[in-house]
Amino acid sequence: MSEPQTDPTPLRRTPLYDRHVSLGARMVGFAGYDMPLQYKEGILAEHQWTRTHAGLFDVSHMGQCFLVGRDHETVARALETLIPADILNLKPGQQRYSQFLNEDGGVLDDIMVTRSLDPDEDGTLMVVVNAGCKDADFAHLKKHLPSTIKLIIADHRALLALQGPEAAGVLSRHCKGADLMAFMTGASMLFDSIPVHISRSGYSGEDGYEISVRADKVAVLNERLLMHPEVKPIGLGARDSLRLEAGLCLYGHELDVTTSPVEAAIQWSIQKRRREEGGFPGFARISRELKDGPSRKRVGLLPEGRAPAREGTEIVTEAGDKIGTVTSGGFGPTLNGPCAMGYVDAAHSAIGTKLHLMVRGTAMPASIVAMPFVPHRFHRS
Amino acid sequence: MGETKYTKDHEYIRVEGDVAIVGISDYAQSQLGDVVFVELPKLGKALSKGDEAAVVESVKAASEVYAPVSGEVTEINSGLEAQPGTINEDPEGSGWFMKVKLADPSELAGLMNEADYKAYLASIH
Structure with missing residues (x-):
């Protein structure tokens, strides 16, 4: 074995x-x-x-840090130069998902940002980042944040x-x-x-x-x-x-420096004001992709059989033309069957599209399906 | 029942007459974790020693199962396809993968007996 x-x-x-x-x-x-x-x-x-x-x-391997500025507007505007989310309109205690982007709109890391609920901590944002990216993320913050913003790495x-x-x-x-x-x-x-x-x-x-x-x-x-x-x-x-x-992206799989948030189908995390005003890295590409559509898209893939299609599996049309690659794939225990995510050319990304996954040289029939594979059960008050 | 022999890749083979039963060891299943999918060879397939004979997949990863000896596949345990968890529950019993008609019984001499395999497991930990 x-x-x-x-x-x-x-x-x-x-x-x-x-x-x-x-x-x-x-x-x-x-x-x-x-x-x-x-x-x-x-x-x-x-x-x-x-x-x-x-x-x-x-x-605990994930990275935690605090950004501290004079007031919420100061720290929010500083962080907004690095990420496409609206941080300015975060209410005290509110949390938002976002991404550090490079100049080409590629994702350096995906992150969670929380505005402190405590009025005495006005001007404090808590940021949680991926373990594998944290050293680079903290260096990125140090390099780009103005001296008026203090970065506290909470190791x-x-x-x-x-x-x-x-x-x-x-x-x-x-x-x-x-x-x-x-x-x-x-x-x-x-x-x-x-x-x-x-x-x-x-x-x-x-x-x-x-x-x-x-x-x-x-x-x-x-x-x-x-x-x-x-x-x-x-x-x-x-x-x-x-x-x-749950159809959620994992950095290094669905997200990397080449993928944009629009390609990754997480453009819901770019709020309206930021789409209009820009002011974040990669705005030109992201703006264009929001308007014209990206050239490739992250999709959910449901194999017809029982064989899991793992990361790296080629995605081909029924005629055999390569249209993409699986980025995460395995067996869904709640689904009781295989499921996968991957990127495909936008022309072949519609829900219901039939395609083949090349598993150990054999074309396995599969379909593009809506995600999540198992419904979210988040607490909505 | 014949003696069970093992490979360094954690396959076992148990010879009964000129047919051998092949599967993965209890150690192998414990390392894999929950098996969720198995791909067995086609009946009649001629395997050479060391060929990829089957694929076993856990939630986490896929692993190849290699042919411990050369021979023709005479029977497969097709019940595993619907109940792959049998490989975890009873790997060296009802979780067997395939039966092979030995092409060269002398290949068995190169495999480990149970005591040697136990010592080998101890040595890799």
Whole structure:
């Protein structure tokens, strides 16, 4: 049986490394960190548990930072020079998804931006970035932000994600009022007596939270959450199958320096004022693509058979002409079948288009379908 | 029942007369995790030792299963296609992949017996 390649680079550890090992996790290298791929029950069980109960993910490898300026307008306008989202009109406590873009409109990273809810922290934005991009992101911010904006890299903070339909019930027993928060909002509160910043968001397609806490307190939080019978630890394997079924982009797969947000079909994250005014890197390309359509598009792919089409699989027309490539693909445990995402030429991107996926030299019939593959169940108040 | 032998790639082969049952070891299934798809060879296919004989896929990744010996595929465990999880539950029993008519029984001599395989597993950890 063939075995996966291993990377010899030494890996960093999150503060929960020892706990993952003691819980029986199988550890793998991911974005420079030694992370739990799965625990004893395995990816299928962990995936299903998150969809039906509450899954706890260590996402402390992700990058957290604060941008601090004189007031909200100052810091929002500064960040808006690097990303296409409207940050100026973010309300206190509101969170928004965006991307750092290069001059060609390619995605350097995809990020979450939250405006502090606390009036005493007016002019503070919290930014969460991908682990694999964080060093470059922080350098990018340092290089481009004006000296009036202070960048605080929060590597003293850890991050947990609690995801699933029972997450709100569990978390509100520790953080009073957490169940009342709206989707894509954040607030500083106490978890029992521990200061945390939580946001109602995540990457599983389920309701849930991300909980930012000082690294020296994360072990306590982790244990208190795992004590609940509704909560089980979940590894990166299920995190990936959950986000794939939810049709969400993963940096390095659906997004990279060549893909624009319009090609990636995340133009919903570019608000109206920014589309009109521009003032962010790559505006010319993005503006043109919004008007005329991009030359290629990210689509959902549903194979007819049972064979998964993995990343890198060629997408061809029924006549055999190459029209694209799979960027993420595998088996959807909730879907109980294979599903994939990929880029195809815009001319072949309509929902319902029949095409072939070249799996081990065989043309497997598949269709372009609307995403998500499994409906989102975010909390909309 | 004949002796079970193993390859360094974690396939097993159990010879019964001039036919051998081929599958993946318990260690292999535990490393793969939940199997969600299996692609078996066509009946009658002539395999040379080391050929890609089958594909087994977990949620995470696809792996090839190599022919531990040369021979012709005389039977496949087609029940695996509907119940790939059998490979996790009973890899060296009902989770077998295929039966092969041995082309050259002397190839078996190069494979590990159970004790050697256990020692090999210990050595790679």
